[in-house]
Amino acid sequence: MNDAELKNVFKGKNILVTGGAGSIGSELVKHLLKYEPKVVRILDINESGLFDLEQEYKEYERQVRILIGDVRDKDRLMKAMEGIDFVFHAAALKHVYINEYSPLEAVKTNVLGTQNLFDAAIENNVEKVIFISTDKAVNPTSVMGTSKLLAEKLTTAANYQKGSHRTIFSSVRFGNVLASRGSVIPLFINQIKKGGPVTITDPQMTRFIMSSDRAIGLILKAASLAHGGEIFILKMPTVKIMDLAEVLIDRVAPAYGFNSNEIKIEIIGSRPGEKLHEFLVTNYERENLKEINDLLVLVPSISAYYSRMNPDTATSKYYKSLKPMDPSNMTSSEHNPLNKKQINKILDEIL
Secondary structure, eight states: OHHHHHHHHHOOEEEEEETTTSHHHHHHHHGGGOOOOSSEEEESSOOHHHHHHHHHHHHGGGTTTEEETTTOHHHHHHHHHHTTEEEEEEEOOHHHHHHTHHHHIIIIIIIIHHHHHHHHHHHOOEEEEEEEEOOOOOOOOHHHHHHHHHHHHHHHHHHHHHTTOOOOOEEEEEEEETTTSSHHHHHHHHHTTOOOOOOEEEEEOEEEEEEEHHOOOHHHHHHHHHOOEEEEEEOOOEEHHHHHHHHHHHGGGGGGTTGGGSSSSOOOOOOOOOOSSSSSSSTTTTGGGETTTTTTEEOOOOOIHHHHHHHGGGSSHEEEEEEOOOOOOBBTSSSOOOOHHHHHHHHHHHO
């Protein structure tokens, strides 16, 4: 969708972004403001991050509202959602390694917090809620991935539980967002600055990758297209983490007074909950996989979902535009990874 089409969707709307001080949430706010919404409320528990956003958006003081609060607090969500049309739910505990040792905290935020948000959205008759998930929710091996999988299930189920309310609930599944907070690129760069070593868990590890701009594009398209229950997934390239590390060493080491051959790579082994390769969909989900332009769309079964919950969708232009998708190559190990020249081109855009 182009900017004019997205402006038609969001102009004059009241929008809430949870986790709005995070990497994805803050980028989403920046993009949304281009489409002239009436207000964007930014909810986060990160007080320092909210202060920084308040300073950044001083010129938008009539459009941007800074709200401190936790998705674990349902009463806070009820107040934050008054009069809201669109909710983008980016608030989450995201770090795989940390969540392995604090599983109940992940459940409280990623699962119970998500249900709190859905309850508040239904009570406030919100138009659409887009839940931001991750490919780690597919065949999960970690607490974080498992909590996100359950939150995806809650998202789909909310379409059944809303009763006569209008709210539509759908999800987006991300790969690794390059250069986002806590991702491997800033980690590798910091290690290179110190002279190494750059630590790799496994030389064969692969990941689906996306830029922050493409991630935001996926969210906004999902919000415009969603009819309820879908999971939207961007068609993404894959990269070998070893190749990414080697390219970054070649690019970054000279800037800090090192020759690239001085920076060593150390193999440290997988950390708790970490996968060698990622999946976009499960084997079961492949049966309902469709595509529309650069998006994969996991749709609920027509007989089990659309005919009961939204009978007009089955004959709509939107649904008819969805094409069957070849369900192969849904694992990062099945794709041909980007070569180093292609990786460099992507890094030129984000560094």
